[in-house]
Amino acid sequence: MSTYKLVCPHCHSRMRIRTSEGTHIFLRVAYLQCTNEACGWSVRAEFEMTHEMSPSGMANPTVKLPIANVAQRRAAMLSPTDHPDLLDQLEMERAI
Structure with a gap:
């Protein structure tokens, strides 16, 4: 991992x-x-958390973020995806 x-x-x-x-x-x-x-x-x-990159499959109506523009979404697709979710990592580090 x-x-x-x-x-x-x-x-x-x-x-x-x-x-x-x-x-x-x-x-x-x-x-x-x-x-x-x-x-x-x-x-x-x-x-x-600043922008929504894609909608949630279980959307909470109280969660409202601006939708990322096309350039932001394209940049995210080019970024490496081999690292865990940041908030999960924060919790793992706190537990250590």
Whole structure:
């Protein structure tokens, strides 16, 4: 299984999610830390759902996001898809 990689912009080591919290249905705040002890950089990050790429098969009428334009959908189709869902990864990192 592949993992979603967050990379430290200073030393290029892997970042780990120390903790995270949902602040809104479309927003999750995470606290990250570089795994390189010599670097030790830590940061607060926000992961936001911004556009609907395709409709849900079980649509909730209270969930309303703008629909992605054609260019955004095409770019998503060209992106690698071998990493797990980001929110699943946040939960897995929190459990460790």
